[in-house]
């Protein structure tokens with residue numbers, strides 16, 4: 001079936017039905033071209049990253065071809081935890097609410113040692129954010145809603161059953177060879193973005209590498225569907241050395257449809273084939289849930305983890321994003337979440353370059369910005385993995401000391417690392433930021449993602465992030481100077497005039513005084529701020545942020 | 551900077567108390583207690599440069615850097631909304 005003919009309700013069906021969706025092969029007119037058809041942007045891979053990128057570009061008016069060798073959503077459940085920032089990005093892409101409606105929202109986590117709760121933490125302890133710290137949602141649902149959205153946009157041409165078999169990079173573009181059920185063809189891309197996952201055939205075809213560490217540990221992931229509403233609340237529960245799985249860690253998470261994700265650390269000596277057998281999994285699950293628990297095994301797999309990244313994400317006109325560029329261990333849910341941030345970083349830059357509003361130097365800045373973010377993710381997830389699986393006797397000693405102290409002492413709770421959960425990277429050293437010349441306090445430094453805040457507009461509730469423009473936004477606390485109206489492609493948002501900061505949270509989070517202005521990029525990162533902006537300073541920051549001044 | 555000039559008010563008393571605190575503990579229990587003590591005192595000191603200096607002096611040779619490709623220039627600062635208790 002032509003995917004565009006799939007009825008909308010098919011995307012809203014049960015997990016089993018959604019996973020059974022089969023996107024048919026449709027022959028493209030490009031396959032009958034005598035010479036390779038030309039396309040401005042080609043994305044390889046219809047995973048969460050490729051789809052998010054394609055939607056962002058199409059919403060900006062670009063035409064995008066997405067090639068995927070498969071014809072189905074991701075199999076089984078891989079990612080389940082989608083972070084606040086990812087939801088905010090998906091809000092911009094028109095799918096955030098869909099994800100939140102289906103997903104299980106959570107902010108609370110609990111940490112146990114043996115059979116005792118050590119402490120609990122709240123990832124979003126303050127009011128005044130539209131989105132929760134996390135939702136849990138099976139990756140196939142997230143992909144289904146992204147595909148559904150992509151099919152609504154005329155600019156996106158997703159070609160299932162289109163396997164990229166060769167990539168030839170050249171000045172000004174790349175030539176792709178593609179296999180389909182009825183033969184091979186070629187297309188020519190002005191820009192090529194590889195979102196083709198951890199094994200990235202594109203990376204291999206170009207002779208590039210991803211380097212890093214492989215962790216000598218194995219984890220069993222079991223998704224179980226409980227017969228009754230479970231007694232566990234909607235929280236992240238993490239055990240160190242529980243009686244039901246001694247000497248190892250266990251993680252429990254709730255997903256939609258009364259499915260629970262249980263993640264058992266197995267150690268390096270475990271035999272993955274044996275551990276995958278239901279007769280070995282079921283007793284482990286019963287040990288956790290109780291001997292009488294009624295459940296079905298929905299999905300199980302055994303994983304090892306690696307922390308890897310490419311040296312450079314931009315290679316001329318070929319750009320890598322998501323797992324193809326970097327891979328992290330899952331403690332902290334940083335894989336898909338950071339990949340979606342890659343996509344949003346790249347989308348507006350490609351759009352600006354394709355529209356001739358900026359030079360290719362702007363796309364080149366995607367490299368250092370997201371390589372830095374990848375390092376931060378890798379650092380956090382490596383540290384979490386090392387804490388959970390101590391590599392030496394002394395690291396176990398200190399790990400256990402921290403756990404022991406955490407029971408009573410707040411300071412030690414901050415040392416306990418069961419996965420620092422995904423937060424957006426602050427791009428401290430971004431070449432697109434203009435350093436502060438005025439004094440500010442707080443976290444909203446140039447390079448940070450703008451924090452959300454509740455506002456009202458004409459008496460109706462709204463949110464700061466929703467009021468930002470598709471391109472740059474100049475936030476001004478109070479009346480904006482007249483010259484701001486002539487800034488090209490900049491939405492001016494006057495807080496206190498266009499919108500009301502009725503709880504004063506925006507002013508507090510941004511350390512704003514009357515007259516304070518923030519210049520916000522299309523990807524909602526702050527790039528400059530002033531106590532009293534001048535036209536020259538704002539224009540210069542804009543030139544900087546679009547790489548015109550690099 | 552780490553203060554290595556005499557600073558303990560009653561050094562003999564402290565030393566005696568330290569040894570006494572270990573009394574009756576097995577060697578593994580003593581090691582565990584020492585580890586907790588290091589964490590408690592480190593939190594009290596708080597300052598990263600001072601602690602780094604102490605780590606260096608305690609080891610007596612260069613402290614190897616963590617096995618990571620790059621150390622972020624700044625320890626990632628999480629937004630206030632994500633600071634776990």
Ligand SMILES: Cc1cc2nc3c(=O)[nH]c(=O)nc-3n(C[C@H](O)[C@H](O)[C@H](O)COP(=O)(O)OP(=O)(O)OC[C@H]3O[C@@H](n4cnc5c(N)ncnc54)[C@H](O)[C@@H]3O)c2cc1C
Nearest residue numbers: 045047048049069079080081164196197322323335336337
């Ligand atoms: C058990 C597990 C748990 C996880 N939990 C989380 C979590 O809670 N939160 C989180 O954020 N992340 C999590 N992750 C990571 C997350 O699943 C990945 O980071 C995410 O899927 C990466 O998305 P992507 O779009 O980069 O790549 P992928 O999802 O791998 O998509 C790549 C796409 O490229 C296509 N492709 C490959 N080769 C070709 C080719 N030659 N031609 C055309 N198309 C091709 C593939 O068919 C596929 O559709 C988890 C991963 C695992 C395994």
